[in-house]
Amino acid sequence: MNGPLLLTLAVTGLAALLxxxxxxxxxxxxxxxxGATLIGLLVFVIPxxxxxxxxxxxxxxxxxxxxxxxxxxxxxxAKPLIGFLFLAGAFLLGGAWMTSPGRYLFSGGVVILGLxxxxxxxxPFLFAAVFLELAALTAVLVLSPPGSPGQLASVRLxxxxxxxxxxxxxxxxxxxxxxxxxxxxxxxxxxMALLGVGxxxxxxxxxxxxxxxxxxEEAGIFPTVFLLTVWNGAGMYxxxxxxxxxxxxRASQSLESGLVWGGVVTIVxxxxxxxxxxxxxxxxxxxxxxxxxxxxxxxxxxxxxGYQLALGLLVSRVLGxxxxxxxxxxxxxxxxxxxxxxxxxAGRRNRLAAAATTAGLLTLIGLPITAGxxxxxxxxxxxxxSRGWMSLVIFGASVxxxxxxxxxxxxxxxxxxxxxxxxxxxxxxxxxxxxxxTVLLGVFPQLVFPWITRIAAGFPALVP
Amino acid sequence: xxxxxxxxxAAALAALAVAAGIIAFDSRIKLLALTSQYVAAALxxxxxxxxxxxxxxxxxxxxxxxxxxxxxxxxxxxSDSARMSTLPVSLPFRVVLALFGLLAGxxxxxxxxxxxxxxxxxxxxxxxxLIVGGFIQVGLMQVGFGAGxxxxxxxxxxxLALSHVERSLAVAALFSLTxxxxxxxxxxxxxxxxxxxxxxxxxx
Numbered sequence: 001m002n003g004p005l006l007l008t009l010a011v012t013g014l015a016a017l018l019x020x021x022x023x024x025x026x027x028x029x030x031x032x033x034x035g036a037t038l039i040g041l042l043v044f045v046i047p048x049x050x051x052x053x054x055x056x057x058x059x060x061x062x063x064x065x066x067x068x069x070x071x072x073x074x075x076x077x078a079k080p081l082i083g084f085l086f087l088a089g090a091f092l093l094g095g096a097w098m099t100s101p102g103r104y105l106f107s108g109g110v111v112i113l114g115l116x117x118x119x120x121x122x123x124p125f126l127f128a129a130v131f132l133e134l135a136a137l138t139a140v141l142v143l144s145p146p147g148s149p150g151q152l153a154s155v156r157l158x159x160x161x162x163x164x165x166x167x168x169x170x171x172x173x174x175x176x177x178x179x180x181x182x183x184x185x186x187x188x189x190x191x192m193a194l195l196g197v198g199x200x201x202x203x204x205x206x207x208x209x210x211x212x213x214x215x216x217e218e219a220g221i222f223p224t225v226f227l228l229t230v231w232n233g234a235g236m237y238x239x240x241x242x243x244x245x246x247x248x249x250r251a252s253q254s255l256e257s258g259l260v261w262g263g264v265v266t267i268v269x270x271x272x273x274x275x276x277x278x279x280x281x282x283x284x285x286x287x288x289x290x291x292x293x294x295x296x297x298x299x300x301x302x303x304x305x306g307y308q309l310a311l312g313l314l315v316s317r318v319l320g321x322x323x324x325x326x327x328x329x330x331x332x333x334x335x336x337x338x339x340x341x342x343x344x345x346a347g348r349r350n351r352l353a354a355a356a357t358t359a360g361l362l363t364l365i366g367l368p369i370t371a372g373x374x375x376x377x378x379x380x381x382x383x384x385x386s387r388g389w390m391s392l393v394i395f396g397a398s399v400x401x402x403x404x405x406x407x408x409x410x411x412x413x414x415x416x417x418x419x420x421x422x423x424x425x426x427x428x429x430x431x432x433x434x435x436x437x438t439v440l441l442g443v444f445p446q447l448v449f450p451w452i453t454r455i456a457a458g459f460p461a462l463v464p
Numbered sequence: 465x466x467x468x469x470x471x472x473x474a475a476a477l478a479a480l481a482v483a484a485g486i487i488a489f490d491s492r493i494k495l496l497a498l499t500s501q502y503v504a505a506a507l508x509x510x511x512x513x514x515x516x517x518x519x520x521x522x523x524x525x526x527x528x529x530x531x532x533x534x535x536x537x538x539x540x541x542x543s544d545s546a547r548m549s550t551l552p553v554s555l556p557f558r559v560v561l562a563l564f565g566l567l568a569g570x571x572x573x574x575x576x577x578x579x580x581x582x583x584x585x586x587x588x589x590x591x592x593x594l595i596v597g598g599f600i601q602v603g604l605m606q607v608g609f610g611a612g613x614x615x616x617x618x619x620x621x622x623x624l625a626l627s628h629v630e631r632s633l634a635v636a637a638l639f640s641l642t643x644x645x646x647x648x649x650x651x652x653x654x655x656x657x658x659x660x661x662x663x664x665x666x667x668x
Contacts, residue, residue: 067631068637069632070632070634125589127635127638130635130638130639130641130642133642134642134645137645137648137649138645140608140649140652140653141652144652144656146656146659151608151656151657154608154649158611158612158646158649159611159615162615162618166618169626172631173626173629177629191507311567457469
């Protein structure tokens with residue numbers, strides 16, 4: 001028995017169960033959350049490659065599954081990220097029961113998690129691009145379920161991911177076979193341009209973010225946040241593996257400038273777009289994209305700490321987006337659009353939901369005592385030594401973010417004639433836990449250090 | 465027929481398919497264009513991959529075309545009309561765009577933009593035309609079926625180019641899976657379009 005095969009069987013079984021449960025939203029949400037949590041924990045816990053005793057039986061789970069001459073490997077460096085993605089997926093799928101989720105969110109979501117795991121495990125890792133394409137194909141069902149108002153978001157995601165797949169496969173082939181060296185600057189530039197476009201798509205960097213606002217409109221906030229989380233996670237891991245494998249890329253000057261300017265453009269534009277939004281969810285999504293820009297800047301440090309900070313920002317982003325989505329939807333009772341009109345005074349009626357929304361937004365802009373702060377502060381501190389102006393850009397983005405949050409707090413707590421709206425027990429528990437978690441990770445960021453160190457150990461050339 | 469004549473025939477077929485894919489809004493013509501470009505790609509791929517692999521690919525793409533035809537038939541919508549797009553997509557515009565697409569494909573092939581040594585002549589032209597033409601269709605069509613056919617064309621072009629350097633069975637299987645997935649997605653979005661129209665009709 002091998003790990004990748006077990007994972008495939010578990011994902012297939014869970015997806016089949018969720019298809020069978022179609023129509024029973026609450027049961028599906030519970031099954032998806034419990035199943036994804038269980039898979040995530042098993043990936044973390046089960047020792048791969050060493051003997052294991054279960055009920056007196058000697059078992060050994062191999063790390064590798066060879067398939068048609070290529071292999072899937074559940075190496076110890078891949079396990080933490082796969083485990084994290086399943087746990088993050090469980091958190092987001094669990095919150096989705098609060099709204100009326102599309103028919104395929106739960107089953108499709110679990111399949112997407114499985115495919116992204118395949119992308120992380122596949123060797124040679126270049127073929128991860130094909131797994132990501134298959135995940136984008138499954139995302140069509142999640143973004144355009146029967147009855148959804150449009151299909152533009154899924155078409156765009158599909159088109160962008162196909163472009164990324166072409167770029168990454170072509171670049172990998174050029175690096176392996178054509179002989180791209182410092183003596184061939186034209187080829188190096190060509191490779192960097194192709195790779196740049198590929199990773200812009202995978203990391204959802206403007207202008208390749210344009211499917212996100214459409215997805216909020218067409219599919220709702222939970223499918224959007226879920227897809228953004230898995231794409232961000234896979235994109236970041238994939239980029240670090242590329243940098244780890246090809247030292248010629250790391251040595252290139254254009255890589256550093258690409259990361260710097262990619263980060264700056266992402267932060268500036270996304271922060272400004274967040275400022276102009278009339279829909280709370282869209283504003284939150286733009287703040288999350290700006291946070292991805294901070295992660296890019298952390299990578300541009302090209303130090304072990306920088307790579308670890310970029311990975312750490314993934315955790316806080318999931319927490320921030322999840323809290324913002326759960327809180328925002330509770331404020332409009334799960335169905336309405338959380339815009340300027342419907343949210344007027346909503347905070348007075350439902351204080352816990354308003355607190356969750358605010359905590360989520362503050363996490364996304366990296367304010368102190370939230371989970372987003374350590375990563376953002378670390379990036380600013382790291383950049384201040386070599387490129388002080390970039391620290392100022394990040395600080396400026398946090399200030400703009402704060403203005404966005406203050407504006408929404410002002411709207412939430414305006415006077416309203418409507419009566420108080422109680423939350424259900426599960427909703428209160430989810431929001432309460434989320435708020436506690438963001439404060440806990442903000443005050444004790446070292447709680448996630450072991451996890452980040454284990455992922456970073458998979459990039460020996462980047463983090464010696 | 466000689467090898468050179470087959471290559472020329474394949475190139476002509478691919479050019480026609482790309483032009484028809486860009487110009488036509490009718491899903492039946494688009495399906496015909498998709499089939500033609502698959503035939504063109506098969507004629508060229510025959511020279512670089514084994515006959516067993518080619519046979520497997522023919523089976524895969526036949527199922528894709530069949531699936532798309534069935535979903536198009538069941539949807540009852542054959543024309544993805546111009547109002548579906550926010551772009552100025554009148555007929556003369558699409559004709560000009562098709563010409564530009566073909567010229568861009570040929571121009572790129574002549575420049576050797578894909579640095580694959582064996583990829584020359586008609587194979588390079590067909591691969592470039594399909595990639596460029598496919599993405600033009602995606603940009604032009606804002607509904608899933610047309611965009612899906614564009615992506616299938618682009619994928620065929622890319623696979624044709626990559627078949628000169630990567631011939632492993634695993635990669636061929638992954639690409640075949642992607643073809644099937646894209647076909648299923650495009651077919652599903654075609655039916656999705658019908659459900660939307662039915663829903664908006666019943667609500668009004």
